[in-house]
Amino acid sequence: MRKGLAADGVRRQFRGTGLSWTLVLALVMAAAIVVGIIQNSHGVRLDYLVWHGSVPLIAVLLATMVLTVALTSLVGVIWRRRRRQQLTDAVELLELRGQAQPSGPTEDVPATGGVVGTRNPGAFGSPR
Numbered sequence: 001m002r003k004g005l006a007a008d009g010v011r012r013q014f015r016g017t018g019l020s021w022t023l024v025l026a027l028v029m030a031a032a033i034v035v036g037i038i039q040n041s042h043g044v045r046l047d048y049l050v051w052h053g054s055v056p057l058i059a060v061l062l063a064t065m066v067l068t069v070a071l072t073s074l075v076g077v078i079w080r081r082r083r084r085q086q087l088t089d090a091v092e093l094l095e096l097r098g099q100a101q102p103s104g105p106t107e108d109v110p111a112t113g114g115v116v117g118t119r120n121p122g123a124f125g126s127p128r
Helices: 021-039 057-100
Strands: 043-048 051-056
Touching: 021 057, 043 057, 051 057
Parallel strands: none
Antiparallel strands: 043 051
16 A cells, blocks of 8 residues: 555545644754853953954854854755766766667668677787
């Protein structure tokens, strides 16, 4: 029996629970961020090249997380684009190879693929 079909062959309709797992996960993450903001509101000294300053610790943590997610997403986009291009090129190559091959043997070409008399007694490595 296929998924989604009842025993009598009638297609069943599935309804969601009303709460998406991504929504629950987003609420949990938001709560964790709020707790982090409250607990890490004190400032830390940050020195970067010629810039010196005091920023809240949570700002440093959030900026690091956001930059990490952004860079990871960027690398993923680039990798997927390259992979799609490779797959497209492979499919196009197979299509072109299929067009270049003859559909069947012709009268002029023998059934051996057009190679006749491949045995050459004077070739390298052949027995005399």
